[in-house]
Amino acid sequence: MAILSEYEEDQKPTKPSSSGKPFNAALDPSNPLGFLEAVFEFVSRESDLFKSDSVVRDVNALVRAVKEKVDSEEKKRREKAEKRASEERARASASVKEEKKEAEAESEKTTDGKKAPNKGNGLDMDNYSWVQTLQEVTINVPVPPGTKSRFITCEIKKNHLKVGLKGQPPIIDGELFQSVKVDDSFWSLGTSALHKTSTKALHIHRIRKSISVLLTKQNQMEWWKCLVKGGPEIDTQKFDQRQKSMGLPTSDEMQKQEILKKFMSEHPEMDFSRAKMS
Known part of the structure; x- marks a missing residue:
């Protein structure tokens, strides 16, 4: 039995000896890979991780998982920011439309309560x-x-x-x-x-x-x-303003044209080929 006991003691796995040195590396944001290198060196000293044949695959899987988590969080952040921006644009658009509607409603009336005419001056x-x-x-x-x-x-x-x-x-x-x-x-x-x-x-x-x-x-x-x-x-002056903005004759100009037409019809013997309206 003593011999068996000694054999069992010989079969017990041995723990890697610790170097006793604490991990004291600091993360430099300009050189994150240097920090990871220090981490890996510390882990290699304090554990058997790098003695495993699958260490590269395992580390790659860990990096991939962290990368996917970071990408997912970034996507959520972008979606949240886009949603907030979209809501702000919608509120701004609604505000502009409301202001435009109020301005149009206000333009429909003059100070004396008259309404703006339609396109036919009615x-x-x-x-x-x-x-x-x-x-x-x-x-x-x-x-x-x-x-x-x-x-x-x-x-x-x-x-x-x-x-x-x-x-x-x-x-x-x-x-x-x-x-x-x-x-x-x-x-x-x-x-x-x-x-x-x-x-x-x-x-x-x-x-x-x-x-x-x-x-x-x-x-x-x-x-x-x-x-x-x-x-x-209606405010007939609004009609003149609209006509002028469209490059069309105002009511005064139309009135002058009608007077000229009437005069021309009453005096067919006269030559009006060079007549101009001022």
């Missing part, structure tokens, strides 16, 4: 719209599909207009801003197609019917501020 109302030239006023009143002419009531008087559907409250009923030439004014029922085109065919989305009323002004040298008295008024 006004878009909830249930109809109107535009004008110096000579005429054109009103467009949308009506339900299937509406027939016999369902419509339209009374055009010198100073009054009434438009609507029979059996229903009138859509327009009021004293006109200025008098009109009744004999030169009329109404009609028309249709317009709201559609979009594709490379293969024309797709009709909806057919809209509307009453179109044309009023010929008595005074053809003045813009109307409203369609009917008591209704919303």
